[in-house]
Amino acid sequence: MEHPIEFPTYEEHIKDLFTQADKGCMRFALDLSTYDGVMEKANQILSRVKAGTMPPPDENRRWSAEQVETFENWVKNGFQRVRAYLVRPSNKQVVRKDLLNLTGEEIALLQKAFQGLRDRDSDISDKFSFFNLAGIHWYPGPRRYIHCRHHDNEYNPWHRAYLIVFENALRSIEGCETVTLPYWDILGDELPNWVFEEPFFPYSYPHDLLDFTGDEVAIDAGTPIQRFSAAIIKQNIFARLSPVPSSISTALAAPTWERFNGWSGSTSLHNAIxxxxxxxxxxxxxxxxxxSTAAFDPHFWFFHCNWDRLWWKWQTEHRATSIALFKSKLEEADGWLDNKPSNILKPFNVRSLDMIDSASWNVGYEAPSRGERTDDRTFVMASGRALGAEAFKISSLETVSVRVKNINRLKIIGSFAIDLNVNGETIRSTRIFQPDEASECDTCQKKGIFSKDFLVQRDELPPGAEIRVRIRRFLIDGREEEIPLSEAGNPNINVRFLLDQE
Ligand SMILES: [Cu+2]
Known part of the structure; x- marks a missing residue:
């Protein structure tokens, strides 16, 4: 080892620091042959190898300074086990464009870069193939390769890092050094045809997708991905019951981080971004x-680039671009922004703290082809939040919040929808994007119980109206199934009036 490794992983750099002799003679006290054994005693090992008392100095097996520093970095960075993906800033400014604004030349370059990543798919050990990069998101298992960051503070920072890793991989294809990931403005015009052509569609899994346990095949190699047509996608986004446009404007107008993000801090409310x-x-x-499969659809990358853009747009408009400014927008504790090993966004070499300032990664966004308007009307709860000194408009009594409280999503298998039904008709609906194994996922478990506020107009709830909640889960074959509320933690329903803040 000539240089210390800055972000070592157990599999790549740590395991082989221990010789057979070390493992044998230390067996009585610690197990140097497994990840768990080394991790549990890492601090003791570190102090011994630093002091030079272990391995025995007389046998000329003392670790070099580089090896000691590598081990120390491994401890400091939270004991990364496998597949560390380095997030590195681009050396040139990256300006991500609306995919509708790409020139023919830019589309051709993007096609070449995606094709280049797909060409690497045949080698399953290539960390930077399309298949393996997509596989960071969830499948393939086993569990230690699975990284779910949704419905928490880390959701946006984690995906910002993921996009940079993917974009850098695109740029590693020969001739594509200047390629830039475009974004799909979800509220803009229909997706162009080229997104539905090679190499962006179709795509079939080149290898079996192992499930959460890693013991069974969840999806066979050769299975094609499925995507709706451009027309259906647009129709879904703007459907009468779609909360996408309204929740984006609520998020962009939010005065604080927690209200932008949704599900943050002590409240687990499904809203905003x-x-x-x-x-x-x-x-x-x-x-x-x-x-489990989302990132295998090449469109995922354009889709997620837009969520990153919207986060950065909110940060820019609300003066939250630097870490200090960002912290001033927090309502709750900022421990998730500390510089500590447990805050590492696995499998990347960064923490949320590092990802706040997109400009420090040389990543920026060009405005979308259509204008973007933000609706800055905000609601406050009539109970609890309103201060006596604030004024309210009487017209606001027209808005009612129907809260579906304490839904236990850990009992529900996979993504699902919640419908608010009045007199037999669905008047509001929303979806939760979650894995089949939510009950076993560390991130999902942190926020297993959540609530959903549906905002409705008073005239949508006539006197004597019967209000019902339905939960539908989505099956792997595209069908759906209604599940009884008793299988979702028996949520209850509260109805409250809202006041418009003057
Ligand atoms: Cu996503």
Whole structure:
């Protein structure tokens, strides 16, 4: 080892630091032959190898300074086990464009770069093939290769890092050094035809997708991805019951981080940007509507680039671009922004803290081809939040919040929808994007119980109206199935009036 490794992983750099002799003679006290064994005693090992008391100095097996530093970096960075993906800033400014504004030349370059990543798919050990990059999101298992960051503070920072890794991989294809990932303005015009042509569609899994346990095949090699047509996608986004447009405008107008993000801090309310995102996934097709397979649809990358753009847009408009400014927009604790190992966004070499300032990664966005308007009307709860000193408009009594409280999503298998039904008709609906194994996923478990506020007009709830909630889950073959509320933690329904803040 000539240089210390800055972001070492157990499999690549740590395992082989221990010789057979080390493993044998230390067996009575610690197990140096497994990840768990080394991790559990990592601090003790570090102090011994630093002091030079282990391995035995007389046998000329003392670790070099580079090896000690590598081990120390491994401890400092949270014991990364496998597949560390380095997030590196581009050396030139990257300006991501609306995909509708790409020139013919830019489309050709993007096609070449995607094709280049797909050409690497035949080698399953190539970390930077399309298949393996897409596989970071969820499948293939086993569990230790699965990284679910949704419905938490880390959702946006994690995906920002993921996009940079993917874009850098595109740029590693010969001749594509200047390629830039474009974004799909979800509220803009229909997707252009080229997104439905090679190499962006079709795509079939080149290898079996192992499930969460890693023991069974969840999806066979050769299975094609499924995506809706451009017309259906647009129709879904703008459907009468689609919350995508309204939750994007709520998010962009939000004065604080938690209200922009949804599901943050102590409240687990499904709203704002994560609600728009979850419903957007559902609008695009069966493959992209499941976390386990979403990133295998090449359109996922244009779709997610837009969520990153909207986060950066909110940050820019609300003066939250630097870490100090960003922290001033927090309502709740900022421990998730600390510089500590447990905040590493696995499998990347960064923390949320590092991802706040997109400009520091040389990534920026060009405005979309259509104008973008933000609706800055905000609602406050009539109970609890309103201050006596604030004024309210009487007209606001027309808006009612119907809260579906304490839904237990860990009991529900896969992505699902919640419908608000009045006198037999569905008047509001929203989707939750979650894995089949939510009950076993660490991130999902943190926010297993959540609530959903549906805002409705008073005249939509006539006196004596019967209000019902339905939950439908989406099956792998595209069908759906209604499940009884008793299988979703028996949520209850609260109805409240809202006041418009003057
Ligand atoms: Cu997503």
């Amino acid at each position: 994560i609600e728009a995102h979850d419903n957007g996934h559902g609008a695009c097709g069966p493959t992209i509507s499941r976390p």
